[in-house]
Amino acid sequence: MFKNLKGKTVFITGASAGIGEACAQAFASAGCHIILTARRTKRIEELKAELDQQYPDIRTLAVTLDVTSKEAVDQVVTNLPADFQSVDILINNAGLVLGLTPLADYPVDQIDTMINTNVKGLIYCTQAFIPRMKQAPRGGHIVNVSSISGREVYPNGSVYCATKHAVDVITRTLRFELADSPIRVSSINPGLVETEFSKVRFEGDQQRADQVYAGMTPLTGSDIAELAVFITSRPAHVEIADTLILPHGQASATFVHRQK
Structure with a gap:
């Protein structure tokens, strides 16, 4: 089913945990070569070692990267080893949410971190790969991991929702700009996914996150990673533009049926 992916190279941001780590596992199992990037060097090096052991027929590379720095992004992409130079799939996964705060009270450092990571980081990585993918014989595929928060708003979520709305706008705009190129553009918009997301939002408060x-x-x-694999494994003429994936019982960003 995923034979179209075998031998392709996948560049994943935010690969140290959660959806990014799951994407690395899923694409590796499909026979892809994997470039793991994240700020947490130890985590991606451990993941690389795990993938090397599980999938000896693929190549893996772990590179420390802070996507909020355009200089760092450009340097990493330019200096990829020769056998990783041709990247077929970019998974723009790095992102986070901080706080649940009325706009009037949002701390400036949290605002900057979310915008710099969720929006600028995605832009920098996309800019770095578009010229390469345009020239690549097999083209390329850009997958932006967004959120249901990119379609809706809710109280105290103004900044995060704004960043994910920006991702939606960027993704849809790219589809116009790249229509005459061999690059496909897709968006995955998850609802509630249990990762480190809420723990980060609540500054390490595990009880509140739970x-x-x-x-x-x-x-x-893994649910999101399986969808990313499916999207990118379609024939070249098929472009799955946009997906919304929710757990059963969630009907909107804020409406969730809970068992008592």
Whole structure:
């Protein structure tokens, strides 16, 4: 089913945990070569070692990267080893949410971190790969991991929702700009996924993070990764533009049926 992916090279941002880590596992199992990037060097090096052991027929590379720095992104992409130079799939996964705060009270550092990571980081990585993918014999595929928050808004989520709305706008605009190229552009918009997401949002408060998923069965990183593999494994003439994936019982960003 995923034979179209075998031998392709996948560049994943935010690969140290959650959806990014699950994408690395899923694409590796499909026979892809994997470039793991994240700020947490130890985590991606451990993941590389795990993938090397599980999948000896593929190549893996772990590179420390802070996507908020355009200079760092350009340097990493330019200096990829020769056998990783041709990247077929870019998974723009790096992103985060900080706080649940009214706009009037949002700390400036949290605003900057979300915008720099969720929006600028995605832009920098996409800019770095578009020229390469245009020239590549097999073209390329850009997959932006967004959120249901890119389609809706909710109280105290103004900045995060704004960043994910920006991802949606960028993705849809790219589809116009790249229509005459061999590059496909897709967006995955998950609902509640149990990763480190809520723990980061609530500054390490595990009990508060657990309450986000109480009384329901949330999605996992693997659920999103399986969708990313499916999207990118379609024939070249098929472009799955946009997907919304929710756990059963979630009907909107804020409406979730919970078992008592």
